Amino acid sequence: MRTTLLILIALLFLTSVSFAQNDIAERLEAKKVNKYVLFSLNLDNPKKLNYEVDSRDGNSSAKLLKDLLTVVGDGGETFNVLFEYLNPMKYSVTISETATDDSIYESATQFIESVTSFANLLQGIQEATSLASNEAAKTAEKAKAPKKEPKVAFYTDEDYKALYAPDLLEWFLFYSIEDNAKCIDNATDFLKALNETDNHLYGAKTEAKGVPVTEKRESTLFYEDVGSIVHGLLTPSTMDELKAGQSQLQTTQDRLKDRNKKAIEALGKVKPALQALVWKSGPSDAEKALMKLLEDLAKSGSEDAKKALGELQNVSKSGSDCKTFEIYTDAAVTRFINSANIILARRKKLISDIDSLLTEVKKVIDRDAEKDSYLVGQVEVVPNKIKEVTITVKQRELKFDEEKLEILVTEKEGALGKIRVREHSALIPEFTGGVLYTNLSFPKFGTEDVDGKTVVAEAKEEERQVAISGMLNLIFDLPVRSLVYPLLQLGVSTSEERPSLFAGLGLRFIRPVPFSLSGGAIWKWTRELDKLKVGDAIDGTAALEDDLTINFNRKPTFYLGIQTSF
Numbered sequence: 066m067r068t069t070l071l072i073l074i075a076l077l078f079l080t081s082v083s084f085a086q087n088d089i090a091e092r093l094e095a096k097k098v099n100k101y102v103l104f105s106l107n108l109d110n111p112k113k114l115n116y117e118v119d120s121r122d123g124n125s126s127a128k129l130l131k132d133l134l135t136v137v138g139d140g141g142e143t144f145n146v147l148f149e150y151l152n153p154m155k156y157s158v159t160i161s162e163t164a165t166d167d168s169i170y171e172s173a174t175q176f177i178e179s180v181t182s183f184a185n186l187l188q189g190i191q192e193a194t195s196l197a198s199n200e201a202a203k204t205a206e207k208a209k210a211p212k213k214e215p216k217v218a219f220y221t222d223e224d225y226k227a228l229y230a231p232d233l234l235e236w237f238l239f240y241s242i243e244d245n246a247k248c249i250d251n252a253t254d255f256l257k258a259l260n261e262t263d264n265h266l267y268g269a270k271t272e273a274k275g276v277p278v279t280e281k282r283e284s285t286l287f288y289e290d291v292g293s294i295v296h297g298l299l300t301p302s303t304m305d306e307l308k309a310g311q312s313q314l315q316t317t318q319d320r321l322k323d324r325n326k327k328a329i330e331a332l333g334k335v336k337p338a339l340q341a342l343v344w345k346s347g348p349s350d351a352e353k354a355l356m357k358l359l360e361d362l363a364k365s366g367s368e369d370a371k372k373a374l375g376e377l378q379n380v381s382k383s384g385s386d387c388k389t390f391e392i393y394t395d396a397a398v399t400r401f402i403n404s405a406n407i408i409l410a411r412r413k414k415l416i417s418d419i420d421s422l423l424t425e426v427k428k429v430i431d432r433d434a435e436k437d438s439y440l441v442g443q444v445e446v447v448p449n450k451i452k453e454v455t456i457t458v459k460q461r462e463l464k465f466d467e468e469k470l471e472i473l474v475t476e477k478e479g480a481l482g483k484i485r486v487r488e489h490s491a492l493i494p495e496f497t498g499g500v501l502y503t504n505l506s507f508p509k510f511g512t513e514d515v516d517g518k519t520v521v522a523e524a525k526e527e528e529r530q531v532a533i534s535g536m537l538n539l540i541f542d543l544p545v546r547s548l549v550y551p552l553l554q555l556g557v558s559t560s561e562e563r564p565s566l567f568a569g570l571g572l573r574f575i576r577p578v579p580f581s582l583s584g585g586a587i588w589k590w591t592r593e594l595d596k597l598k599v600g601d602a603i604d605g606t607a608a609l610e611d612d613l614t615i616n617f618n619r620k621p622t623f624y625l626g627i628q629t630s631f
Contacts, residue, residue, distance in 0.1 A: 088169050089495050090575040094546055095135040097489060098144045102136065103438060104456055104482055105149035114456070114482040121436055130482050137489035138446035146456065146484075147438045152307070153429045154298040154422065154463045157476060160442035162454045167487060169494060233263055236397040239390065248345050248387035255338040259398075262335055265328035266408050287324055287412065288470060290317050294419055295465045295472065298426065304437050308430055311423075318419055325412050332405050339398050344391050411470060418472045422463075444486055452486040492553070495538040495573075499556075499581070499628035505529045507563050507591055512609060518602045521594070521609060534558045534565075536628060538581060540573050549574050554583045554626070564590045564615070567624055580629040586621035 096118045103121055107113040107129060115127035116134055138144055148158050239245050246252075297314050301307035432440035444454055458479040466473050508524035536556040543550060550573045558565040569585015592613045603609055 089493060089540065089573070090579060091135050091485075092137070092169060092487060092493055093540070093542060093550060093575060095137045095485075095487060098136040098138050099142075101145040101147050101434075102134070102484060103147040103149065104130075104441075106151070106458070106480060111460075112478075112480050114458070114480050116482070121438075133483045133485055135485040135487065137487050140446055140448035140488040143443050143445045145434070145443055146441045146454070147434050148441045148456075148458075150304045150307075150437045150439065151458075152299065152301055153425050155461055156479065157459045157461055158441050159457045159459075160454065161457070162444065162452050164447060164450045164452050167449050167451045169487075233259060233397070233401050236394065236401075239393070245387075245390045248390050250343040250345060252342065255342055258331065258334040258338040259401075262328065262331040262405060265324065265331050266405055287321065288465075288467070290321050290324075291415055291419070291472070292465045292467070293317055294321075294422075295463060298422060299463060304430070304433055304439065307426060308433075311426060311430060314423060314426070318416070318423060321412075321416055321419070325409065325416060328405075328412075329409060332402065332409070335398065335402060339395070342394075345387050415470075415472060422472075444484075446486055446488055448488050450488070452484075454484040454486060456482040456484070458482075489542075491542055492539040493542055495540060497536060497538070497628055498533060499536045499583075499626050501532045501534055501567070501587075501624045501626045503530060503532060503587055503624040504622050505532070505563070505565065505587065505589055507589065508593065510592070510594065510609060510613065512603065512606055515600075519605060521597050521599050521601050521603060523599050529563060532558060532563075532565075534567075536583075536626065538571070538573060538583075538628075548576050552581065552583070554581075554585060556626075569624065569626070571626065578629070580627065583626040583628075585624060585626075587624045588621050589618050590615045591618055592616075 098118050100119050103117045105115045105127060107115050114130045116130050117127050118136065120126070136144075146160055151158060240249075240252075249255075294314055294317050297310050297317075301310055429439050434440050441456065442454075444452060446452075458481070459476040460479045462473075462475045462477075464473050465471075506526045506528045509527045510524045511522045512519050513522040514520075534556050536554055539553040539555070541551045541553075552571045552573045554567075554569045554571050556567050558567075565587055566589075567585055567587035569583050571581050571583025571585075573579075573581045593616050595612050595614045597603065597609070597612045
């Protein structure tokens with residue numbers, strides 16, 4: 066028997082080499098978190114993260130996060146996930162989590178089922194009821210699809226050219242011709258509305274009479290402010306610098322909004338002023354030039370120009386008068402209003418984009434934490450659950466495209482870090498099978514023939530030196546990391562013929578090969594005669610079986626146990 070035991074132990078050791086470290090090893094080696102886990106980009110490899118738990122001493126104490134960081138915390142408590150300052154315009158940092166049942170705590174359930182089966186056995190139930198474990202269906206929460214922001218179609222190539230088309234300049238040039246100027250009685254308010262709108266949108270300098278003297282271009286002042294904001298967003302390299310620049314950025318953004326508001330108000334006056342013009346009738350020396358201009362405009366695809374050209378051609382057949390200039394004025398101003406609306410739509414989008422960026426900055430500042438870091442999220446430690454927390458860092462590129470006049474934000478993959486969060490416990494349950502070496506013996510009654518009668522024979526002792534049993538290990542979590550941990554062991558053997566209960570102490574090794582050694586006391590229940598006694602005549606074996614009862618033997622024996630296949 067001694068040789069058999071040694072062979073069994075050797076086989077178990079060899080088999081265990083193929084088993085990877087299990088949840089228990091991960092749980093025992095996990096870091097205890099009370100306040101926070103702080104992440105930072107690794108200086109040598111920006112696609113990797115460093116981490117520190119509950120303390121911060123700089124890069125010298127930060128550890129490289131290789132694959133996964135497992136932490137444990139008190140159930141029901143919350144800890145913070147912090148990130149060392151990164152400019153939010155250069156990096157985006159997001160956090161997500163999922164939760165599953167912790168398999169470790171299923172060990173206790175398995176052991177309770179074994180004890181229940183054991184109790185049923187002692188009550189005379191020949192076979193314990195197998196209870197099917199019905200797991201509740203877990204429905205993964207579907208992430209809500211992000212709402213798509215409506216896209217603003219800024220302009221086509223032709224529209225873009227139209228933004229700088231000299232509609233207003235040409236109109237002013239034709240208006241400056243004496244015969245054309247005489248066609249309008251009350252041009253003052255109209256000229257003022259055009260000049261005001263033109264200044265807000267294009268920033269054109271004018272003479273006292275409102276005649277432009279510079280080439281028409283959309284105002285650079287608005288876009289200089291946009292570029293200034295983008296530059297200001299990218300500059301801060303510390304949280305303090307980000308805070309210091311926030312106020313100035315907001316001031317510039319308020320100025321943009323004010324400029325756009327005034328441009329909208331000015332444009333709103335143009336159409337009423339056009340409709341209020343009082344036209345005279347009279348000859349126009351500029352008819353041919355106007356006809357040529359409208360023909361050119363019509364060729365560019367403008368529906369307004371085509372319509373105006375048709376009307377102008379009809380007028381010219383009946384004679385030249387101020388009607389020609391009136392039709393042209395309506396077409397030119399309508400085209401100007403359309404171009405202005407395109408500009409305002411683009412500015413509105415830019416202002417909205419900047420608002421979003423400034424909101425991101427404010428969120429980072431509002432989550433300011435100690436020593437130039439900020440809060441990324443909070444994680445609750447849920448009893449009996451495992452949380453998988455993912456920290457995603459993406460590199461961002463923010464720039465103002467001065468040709469397309471839009472803010473471009475692009476992202477590319479950066480670093481990824483994962484935290485596994487489990488509940489902390491002083492005792493960690495582990496239920497698994499194991500081999501016991503014992504000196505147990507059980508009486509086995511039988512029958513024999515004496516003088517032609519069937520009588521109860523003297524019981525024979527049946528030894529049971531090696532047994533396989535389910536064991537519940539309660540492993541003590543030490544305050545320091547170790548290769549071996551003490552454990553408390555409980556177990557039952559639910560064999561119908563040889564039920565037993567045992568309890569002991571042991572050691573749980575986690576490396577290089579995971580296994581446990583244990584020893585303790587074992588108590589047995591034996592099948593003994595109730596009313597019959599040795600030598601009594603009986604009808605047969607069935608009568609003997611009916612008389613046997615299960616009795617608890619208070620005197621313990623001892624066992625040695627080994628577990629390896631975790």
